[in-house]
Ligand SMILES: Nc1ncnc2c1ncn2[C@@H]1O[C@H](COP(=O)(O)OP(=O)(O)OP(=O)(O)O)[C@@H](O)[C@H]1O
């Protein structure tokens with residue numbers, strides 16, 4: 001009991017301090033390995049073990065990046081890719097939210113629609129690419145549609161399982177207090193499915209990036225995926241590596257944003273170190 | 279408010295949980311349901327609350343048939359069931375419809391009653407079991423129910439907290455004349471709180487005995503009169 005009171009009186013200060021130290025430690029430990037690799041890579045490149053037309057040194061890649069940036073080419077490519085992911089993500093998420101709500105709340109619709117979606121899910125989403133290109137050409141719409149398809153499934157599946165597994169115990173609390181349908185939804189159901197929703201959109205965003213690469217590889221005149229192809233066709237591995245690194249950075253950043261939003265909104269969750277494993 | 283049960287039975291697929299229950303609960307009365315684990319106490323309480331309507335027989339609330347959950351009937355579950363995304367104060371005012379100054383004062387008064395002052399903005403994950411149950415009790419009481427149904431509200435608590443909260447219930451009951459139906463398997467608790475103790479038999483649950491406790495409150499937990507009743511109840515429970 002005493003321990004409990006102590007804990008509730010000073011929770012934030014203590015936790016934050018501890019978190020900071022732990023984070024710093026993790027950062028340092030986590031950096032050792034990639035730094036070692038970089039140094040090894042750089043040295044091996046310098047003494048000529050890797051041929052520069054196959055694997056340029058890290059410094060060469062960095063220089064190429066700066067070069068591309070200064071030429072003014074890089075930012076438009078980055079923006080093009082981000083915009084596509086964003087649009088596809090928005091489209092895929094909206095459709096998934098809409099359908100999973102319909103299916104989750106009306107059992108008849110679940111019986112009607114869910115088996116079809118479960119079957120469609122078995123098709124590797126990339127298999128749709130040729131069809132979309134045939135229908136919509138290689139313009140923006142086919143790319144965004146593809147990304148949306150990739151985003152749709154994880155969001156739909158997670159949200160639906162969240163909706164159908166809202167604990168009856170909480171719904172009964174709402175019932176006992178005579179909550180109106182509207183309050184049942186806003187005060188119980190929505191908060192209860194929020195964790196599943198976040199799991200869905202974070203997975204969805206990851207797939208969105210996978211699909212933007214695929215769609216840009218199929219044919220594009222701008223975007224980071226286009227840079228990959230450009231590097232391949234002009235025999236410039238440094239350009240390819242710049243693009244790959246940018247994908248990593250952007251992906252990490254956007255997921256980090258979602259993750260911090262999640263931590264903020266779901267602070268009430270009683271789980272150990274949220275999202276550590278993801 | 280009078281609650282009347284006429285031939286109430288409830289069966290699940292394979293078991294008859296309660297069978298042919300006839301009971302009239304008077305306004306302001308404190309009833310304790312006593313019986314072995316699995317004898318149908320929770321089932322009976324759920325039918326009374328309106329949450330479970332798959333029973334046969336009739337239940338009347340003030341003479342009108344009970345057709346579902348009613349605002350006048352409060353329920354305290356066997357476990358706290360606080361909503362994890364709401365802090366203590368939001369959980370406690372969860373069932374309140376108004377949002378004026380008077381209501382807010384009332385909320386704070388009940389927070390004080392259950393001893394959660396200073397804990398208003400803590401989330402359930404940081405509450406101890408006892409604190410959670412106090413919050414759940416305040417959440418039900420603050421709505422000023424005419425009938426309060428309690429399903430083993432104290433069974434997960436330590437002895438001292440339990441005694442304290444029993445006295446709190448009696449205080450509230452004396453003040454608001456709330457009708458209470460409480461499930462328990464603690465004979466001492468039943469003897470301390472109840473006007474009548476309804477002893478249920480197991481499988482199927484039927485009323486085996488109704489014991490009136492006439493001793494006036496406040497009762498002492500160790501009085502000789504209660505001891506006699508305790509032996510009587512123990513005997514009943516052992517016979518089966
Ligand atoms: N939802 C259900 N589905 C099937 N059987 C049930 C259900 N709820 C209760 N039962 C059965 O009904 C009987 C009575 O259960 P109940 O929960 O009312 O017992 P109880 O007296 O409250 O026990 P305890 O003291 O352990 O809480 C048990 O045999 C139980 O298995």
Ligand SMILES: [Mg+2]
Nearest residue numbers: 319320356429
């Ligand atoms: Mg029970």
